Amino acid sequence: MQEYPKHYCGVFGVYGQPNAAELTYYGLYALQHRGQESAGIVTCDKGKFHKHHGMGLVPQIFTAQTLHRDLIGSIAVGHTRYSTTGSSQLINAQPLTVDCKRGQIAVAHNGNLTNAAQLRDELESRGLVFQTTVDSEIILMMLAQPVLGGVTNNLVQTVRRIEGAFSLVIMTEKELIGVRDPHGFRPLSIGRTAEGWVLSSETCAFDVVGARFVRDVEPGEIVVIDECGLTSIQAFPDHQRRAFCIFEYVYFARPDSTIAGRNVYQARVEMGRQLAREHPVEADLVVPVPDSGNCAALGYSLESGIPFEMAFVRNHYVGRSFIQPSQLARESDVKMKLNLIRELVEDKRVIVVDDSIVRGTTSRVRVQNLKQAGARSVHVMVSCPPHMHPCVYGIDFPDRNKLMAVTHTLDEIRQYLHADSVHYLSHDGLVRAIGRPREAFCMACYDGRYPVPYDRTLNKAIMERRRQDTRTLGELLDQERRQASLL
Numbered sequence: 001m002q003e004y005p006k007h008y009c010g011v012f013g014v015y016g017q018p019n020a021a022e023l024t025y026y027g028l029y030a031l032q033h034r035g036q037e038s039a040g041i042v043t044c045d046k047g048k049f050h051k052h053h054g055m056g057l058v059p060q061i062f063t064a065q066t067l068h069r070d071l072i073g074s075i076a077v078g079h080t081r082y083s084t085t086g087s088s089q090l091i092n093a094q095p096l097t098v099d100c101k102r103g104q105i106a107v108a109h110n111g112n113l114t115n116a117a118q119l120r121d122e123l124e125s126r127g128l129v130f131q132t133t134v135d136s137e138i139i140l141m142m143l144a145q146p147v148l149g150g151v152t153n154n155l156v157q158t159v160r161r162i163e164g165a166f167s168l169v170i171m172t173e174k175e176l177i178g179v180r181d182p183h184g185f186r187p188l189s190i191g192r193t194a195e196g197w198v199l200s201s202e203t204c205a206f207d208v209v210g211a212r213f214v215r216d217v218e219p220g221e222i223v224v225i226d227e228c229g230l231t232s233i234q235a236f237p238d239h240q241r242r243a244f245c246i247f248e249y250v251y252f253a254r255p256d257s258t259i260a261g262r263n264v265y266q267a268r269v270e271m272g273r274q275l276a277r278e279h280p281v282e283a284d285l286v287v288p289v290p291d292s293g294n295c296a297a298l299g300y301s302l303e304s305g306i307p308f309e310m311a312f313v314r315n316h317y318v319g320r321s322f323i324q325p326s327q328l329a330r331e332s333d334v335k336m337k338l339n340l341i342r343e344l345v346e347d348k349r350v351i352v353v354d355d356s357i358v359r360g361t362t363s364r365v366r367v368q369n370l371k372q373a374g375a376r377s378v379h380v381m382v383s384c385p386p387h388m389h390p391c392v393y394g395i396d397f398p399d400r401n402k403l404m405a406v407t408h409t410l411d412e413i414r415q416y417l418h419a420d421s422v423h424y425l426s427h428d429g430l431v432r433a434i435g436r437p438r439e440a441f442c443m444a445c446y447d448g449r450y451p452v453p454y455d456r457t458l459n460k461a462i463m464e465r466r467r468q469d470t471r472t473l474g475e476l477l478d479q480e481r482r483q484a485s486l487l
């Protein structure tokens, strides 16, 4: 049974800049951490769309010639994508485009729709044909539907029908549009350049393209940017529960980004300080697992007064280990990625800090490294609570039965990691470190309270039903012939 691919991504858009593609390229480069599987840019030049996408990293996909000669125009949208295995095909690379009665439209989407299967079923039964397996195509198809009232109106209707997590950057022949779901699961910010506007998943990309941060797109807001400037539409008059993904602050976003007025680096340092307050341990050294544990380890060291050392040295040329398909491949990658400076840890009581334990592979190898290098004791500190539930809004966590904290007690985790102790940051401590009320966040991966209901069985049922009619055209003709001969 194949489900819709989960994908978290980076989106970027430019309006009113002659070199829109180049700016988008640098924007996507700054958002590379949000997706390393494929990337694409679509530009609009005097009403004509130009598209280029490919598999791999941003600098591998676009050449200077592609950017300057092929992708001409002053409006652009870009996307960088990360997905689970099985869906890593070029056909699923975004931005997705359509040429319909209302003109050309391009969509770049970050997040996961929770009612994708139902909507797709509905659209297919009306005769629409899909080219990809990504839920984002549903948005494109809905936008392309001919209804009365123009693009914006159709957009409002689409935004009200789709459910789950979506930060969208949309391009029409004349506009750049930004949309955020009413819960605000994923980030999206607005910036200004010398001549125009930019939209970006994270503010770190503004610095790279020389844009000035204006504000975040509000949850439920649609911003339409055209030659008249920026128009804001609130698509959801009734207030909806806010549910910003707290894991963006813990791990996913870049530390040099600011989300909802809170800088990610500072939030992570505070998580480390909070961890030190909740779990004081006697030790000689605080060591981060680079890069994910850097800020929290610094915070732990500052709060506890225990010296901080970068004892693990990172090989920057090894990709992410998290999505390697086999456990062996994952373990080898984890080993190659970091090397330990033995002289720093030998005979020392070490606190090792990472942002999260998911399957436990990373932490286990790090404890082993430290012990083999002669550390006297190793205490594992995690700057978020235990992961207990899968994410249905776009973060790639494995099934519940592969989450270490689900299948093991705290002491079993300690034994598995061969650590002397293991400590997690509390739910309240995490929220306090970010400095916003708990109701502002989605913490479903920790507490199982899913802000938008997600009926897995229903989704599966619809997907299975769709696959029932798999007869070839030849078989169908044959059947018709046989039926005709019976008449």
Ligand code: AMP
Residues within 6 Å of the ligand: 251, 289, 292, 320, 322, 354, 355, 356, 357, 358, 359, 360, 361, 362, 363, 395, 396, 397
């Ligand atoms: P694991 O080895 O499975 O326990 O994974 C934990 C490591 O993966 C931590 O160092 C995290 O920084 C990182 N990580 C956690 N969640 C994710 C995710 N959804 N995608 C990629 N990396 C992640």
